Amino acid sequence: MSERFEPNILGLLCSWCAYTGADTAGVSRAQYPANIRIVRVMCSGRIDPIFVARAFEHGADGVLVAGCHPGDCHYVSGNHFAQDRFATFARILDFFGIDERRFRLDWVSGAEGARFATIVSEMTEELRALGPLKMKVS
Amino acid sequence: MQTQSYDTLVIGAGISGMQAALDLAEKGYRVLVVERQASIGGTMVKLDKTFPTNDCAICIAAPKMVELARHPNITLLTSARVEQVKGSVGNFEVTIWRQTTYVDPELCTGCGDCARACPVDVDDTFNGRLSQRKAIYLQFPQAVPAIYTIDYAHCTGCGACDRACGPRAISFLRRSRPLRVTAASVIVATGFELLEPTELRKEYGFGRFANVLTALQYERILSASGPSDGHITRPSDGKVPQRIAWIQCVGSRSEQGGYPYCSKICCMYATKEALITREHAPDTEATIFYMDLRAYGKDFQQYYERAAAHGVRYVRSRPAMVSENSDQSVTLTYADTLTGTMHHESFDMLVLSTAVVPSPDNRRLAQALDIAVDDHGFFVPRDPLREPLHATREGIFLAGGAQGPNDIPDSVAQACGAAGRAAIPLATRTRAKPPEPPAEREVSDEPTRTGVFVCSCGKNIGGFVDVAAVTEAAQTLPGVSFVESSTFACSEDAQRRIRAAIDANGLNRVVVAACSPITHGPVFQQTCAEVGLNAGLFEMANIRNQCSWVHSGAPGAATTKSIDLVRMAVARADQMRPLTAQMLPVHPDCLVIGGGVAGMNAALTLADMGINTYLVEREPILGGKLNTLATLAPGDVAASELREQMVHAVQQRPRIKLFLGTEVREISGHVGDFRVTLDEGIGGEINEVRVGTMIVATGFREANLHGRYGYGNEPRVITQLELERHLREGTLGQPRSVVMINCAGSLEAENPNCCRIGCGIAVKNLRRLREAAPTAKLSLLYHDLRVYGKGQEEHFTQMLREVEPLRVRYDTARPPTVAATQSGLEVTVYDTLLRDELTLEADLVVLTAALRGDSETSRLKQMLKVAANGQDFYNEAHAKIRPLDFNTEGIYLCGSDHYPRTIADTMAQAAGAASRAAIPLLRGEVSVEAIVAEVQPELCSGCGLCLDSCAYGAMSMDALQNLVLIEEVLCKGCGTCVAACPSGALQQRGFTDPQLLAMIETAWEGATNE
DSSP: OOOOOOOEEEEEEIIIIIIIHHHHHHHTTTOOOOEEEEESSSSSGOOOOHHHHHHHHTOEEEEEEEEEEOOOOTTTHHHHHHHHHHHHEEEEEEETOOOOGEEEEEOTTTOOOHHHHHHHHHHHEEEEHHHOOOOOOO | OOEEEEEEEEEEEEOHHHHHHHHHTTTTTEEEEEEESSSSTTTTGGGEEEEETTTEEHHHHHHHHHHHHHOEEEEEEOEEEEEEEEEEEEEEEEEEEEOOBBOTTTTOOOOOOOHHHOOOEEEEEGGGTSSSSEEEEOTTTTTTSOEEETTTTOOOOOOOOHHHTTOOOOOOOOOOOOEEEEEEEEEOOOEEEEETSTTTGGGGGGTTTEEEHHHHHHHHHHHHHHTTTTTTOOTTTTTOOOOOEEEEEEEOSSSSSSSSSSSSSSHHHHHHHOOOOOOOOOOEEEEEEEEEOOOTTTHHHHHHHHHHHTTTTEEEEEEEEEEEEESSOOEEEEEEETHHHHHEEEEEEEEEEOEEEEEETTTHHHHHTTBBTTTSSOOOOOTTTTTBOOOTTTEEEEEEEEEEEOOHHHHHHHHHHHHHHGGGGGTSOOOOOOOOOOOOOOOTOOOOOOEEEEEOTTTTTTTTTTTHHHHHHHHTTTTTEEEESSSOTTTHHHHHHHHHHHHTTHHHHHHHESSSSHHHHHHHHHHHHHHOOOOGEEEEEOOOOIIIIIIOOOOEEEEHHHHHHHHHHHHHHHOOOOOOEEEEEEEOEEEEEEHHHHHHHHHHHHTTTTOOOEEEOOSSOOOOGGGTTTTTTTTTTTTHHHHHHHHHHHHOOOTEEEEOOOEEEEEEEEEEEEEEEEEEEETTTTTEEEEEOOOEEEOOEEEEOTTSSSTTTTTTTEHHHHHHHHHHHOOOOOEEEEEEEEEEOSSSOOSSSSSHHHHHHHHHHHHHHHHHTTTTTEEESSOOOOSSSTHHHHHHHHHHHHHHOOOEOOOTSSOOOEEOSSEEEEEEEETTTEEEEEEEEEEEEEEEOOOEEEEEEHHHHHHHOBBBBBSOOOSSSTTTTTBBBBBSSTTEEEEGGGOOEEEEEHHHHHHHHHHHHHHHHHOOEOOOOSOEEOOOOOTTTOOOGGGGOOOOOOOEEEEETTTEOOTTOOOOOOOOHHHOTTTTTEEEESSHHHHHHHHHSSSSOOOOOO
C-alpha cells in the first residue's frame, strides 16, 4: 500500500476572528492535522482571489478563507465583500480544472477554537480523498 | 540621604499593582513600585491557565511585566518593603527598606552560571515546594527583573556562585539599606495567599499524606514550567494519577473550621483544573466535591457546563475525612447532600481548594500605613458601598486580593479604579510628556539582513517541535544573517539579547518564531523600536498556538510546519517597509453614556481628575436603577439616599455637563476625536459634542418573563425589581405567604448565564420582607446559593438565622410552576433534597428574573462599532486583563452593561473606566493606525469600484483628477478596498500584495502544481 497522500492547505485568515480562533484552538490544545499553513490578514475583505489562485499555482492542494461570522465583522462589512467575491470565484474554479471542493470559505469566531480544528480536519480528510491537485498547463 | 519624589507609590506588583502602576504611568505620572518578592508578577504568574477562556496566565501577564519594567515613568524596587508612611495626602513621606540580594542588578545578566555552581538545594516555594531550587536563584523563567537573588536564609556563604559569576555581579558586602521617598498618593495591592490547611481543616491530610495538595500546588503541576514540566504526576511516586478529586471550600464558608467568607474563585479554578486535566489526559477521572457551585461570572456557568459535558464529575456533598491507603492513594469519606447518603471513595490524588487568606504581612503594613484591616487581616475600605477602593486614611487606595478574594478581571478593574482615584490628588501636578519615539535607523538602502529568533517557550514549543532543526533551517534562508533560539523569547533577558543582536549584526528585519503576534507582537515591536528598528520591519511566525500546541501528537509534522512558517515569515520580511505611526491630537473631553451609579461615578472621577465630561441619560432624571431599588447591600443603605448624594455631587461639579432625557443619535470619528449627536427628543435640542474618549455605562434589565410562572397574568407574581419598588413605596400590603423563586429564566438556552447578583438580592429582600411582614411565611426556591460579593456570605448566614425561610432546592431542568387558585397562588416544586414534590400556598410570588443588558444595546453597539453577546451584555476587549476596554480604541465600559454586578463593584469599575478613558485625554495625543490603505495615483483609473467597500467613509472621489482619495485618519486598515481594486492601484501598508504573495509562494518549499 502506498503512503497516504498529505495535502498542502493554505489558510487565509482574518486577524480578529478566524486567526484568533486558530490561536484559541492552540490555547485549548485542540488537535488537527498539520497540513495547513496560515497567512494572517486584518480582514477577510482584504483577500484577493489572486491569492487563492497563486496558492494553487505554488503547491496548495486546498485553500481555506475564513473570517468573522456574518454580522460580526470587526470592520463592519468586510466579510460580506469576501463572501460575494468568493461565491463568484468558486464558480470559475471549475473552469481552470480545479474541483470546487478544494476551496472553502467559512466563518470562525475568536472563541471557536474547536470549530477551527474541525474545519481543518474535515478539509484535510476531503483533500486526502481528492488526491493531489494537477493543474492544466496552458 | 537624598529623597526622591514620586506622584504615586504602588505597594505590590501582582496583576493589580502592575495594572495600577501602568494606568498612572501612562497618564504621565511618576510611579514608584515596591515589591516584596525578587520578581514582580504575584500569584497570577504561578497559574497555569485562567478561567473561563483557558488563556495561558504567564502569556498574558508577561507582556505587562515587561511593559512595567520598561516604562519611563515607573521606578521598580523589588526585594523591598514599606516601613513607614508619615505626612498626608499630597505629601506622604515614605521609608522603604531595601533588602540586599547580594547581586548587583546592573551587572547580572541572568545567565544562571551561579545557580549551576551553588551546592545548596532549597525547597522551591514558587513551585509550592514540589521541587528544589538553589540558594541563588531566579524565581521563575520569565522573572522581571531577570536578576538572580541570594536566599540568605539558606546560603552557606561558600562563595561558589561568586567564583562562577563571569560579570562579577555577586558581592556579599552589599548591604540592605533604608530609602526615603515622597509620594502624593498610595495604592496598596499586596495580594492574597491560599491557606495551607495544616492546622485548620487538617482532617483532609494536607502535610501528612504525600498526594494531598493545595490547588495552587496543582497549578504548578499543570504548568509547563512547573516541577513536572506540565506532566500530571503524583508527588509520592511520579506515577500518572488515574483518579483525582477536588474538595471545595476548604477553610472557607465556615465559622468553626476556617473563615466565614466565600473565597469566590475556587469553584471556577477547580473547574478549570479538572477540565485541563481531562484535556491533558482524557482517561483521568476528575471529581469535584462542592457545596454550591458558584459559577457566577460572565460565561462561568457555560464553562462549568462545558466541564461537566467533558466528563468532569460534580458531587454536591460534605466531605468528612480523608485517610491514606498503603499505596499512598487516599480514601475520602463524604455525605452526598443530594441523596443524603454516606460514601467512601478512593483517589490517587486529592486537591484542596483552600481559602483565600490575607497576606501575613498585611497587619504590619497596616500599622506602617496607619490604615485598618478586618478581623481576618484584609484591608478595609472606609465606606464599602460608596468608596470601596479608598482605605481608611485619606489618599491611600486599595486594589485586588489585598482587600478580599477577587478574580483577575475584578482585580484589574479595581486596580484601574484605584489608579483613577489616586490620580485625583495629582490633578494639579505636571505630567511627564509622552516619550519621543526612539530615533529610527534608515534602512531602505541596505540589503536585507534578517534576524530570526526561535522561542522554545519552555516545553510549550520545545516539547513538540525540534527547535534546533528550525534554527538550522532558518540559517539557510535568503536574507537571513543571524539566527538564535531562546527558552522564553519574551523574558527580559531574551529581549535584551534580541536588542544586542540587532545592534551587533546590523539587522534590518526581525522575525520571532514563538507564540501569537496578537498577544506578543507589540512586545517585540517595542524591543525592536528601542534599538531604532521600525515596527513595520518586524514579523512573527506562530509556531506555538498554531503549531506545537495543535500538533502535539505529531512532532515530526509540527517541526516541518514550523520550518515552513519561518520560511514564510522570512520571505514576507524581505518585502516589508517601515510603517510610520502618525500622532494625532486628542480632544480633551469625555462623554459618558448612562446616568446610573456607573455613569455618575465615572463622570465624578473624570471631573475630579480635571477632565470636562458630558453625562448623557435617556431618562429625565439621573440615578438609573437607584430610582427603583429600595435598599442596597451591604449595609442596607436606602437607594434614594445614595442617589441624592451622587446626584448632588454631580451637580456640584462644573466640569460635568448634563444631558437628561437625551438619546445618542449618531457617532462618528475615532479615538481622540469622536463626534456625537445628542437628541433631546421632541421639542428639545439636537447637540453635537466632540470628545476624545467615551464610556458606556448603560446598565441592565430584567428578562421578559411574560407568560411564565404566571407572570403577566397574575398581579401577585412580581419580579425582584417590582418588589423593590413596593418596598420602597410601602405598597406591599401584608402578604401572609411569599415564595421567592431564584433563577427564573436563567440557566436555560435563551439566558444561559447565572445572573450573579440574584442570590444576594434574594437574601437582602428576604430580610426586608421579614421586617415588612413579620408573621409572613417566607420560602426561597433556589438552584444553587451563589451569594456574591464581599461580606455577602456573612449576610447570608445571618439572614438564615434571623429570617428562617423555608429553603427548597430545585433543579432548573425541572423549574417550579405557579398556578392561580381560588384563594391565591399555588407553587409546585420538586425538592431535589427531599426528592419529593411540594406544593406551597402563596399570596405573593417573587421571581428573581434572569438579567440582560440594556434594551438599547443592539442599537448602540452598531453606532459604537463594538460587540455584545446574545444577552445584550457588551464584550470587553479581553476577559481577564482588559475588562474595561472595548476592542475599539477610545471606548470603555463599566457597570452592569458588561455583566450584572454589585453597587460596590460598579463603583470600582466606574472609577476604573474613568482611569482608562483619561489616559489618551491626559496624554493629549494618540497614534493612529499605521496599516492604512494608500493609492498609487498613476495606476488609479478612477472607476470608483472601491468606494462602496469602505465602511468608514474614508474614501472619496476627486472628480477633477479622476482619482480616489483616502482620509487616513478614518481608515481602519481592513484592506477590503485593496482587494476590490481591479487595477492594483490600492495597497495596504503592512499587508501589501508582494508581502502576502511572498508568504503564499514560499509555503511549501519547491512545490508547484504546474
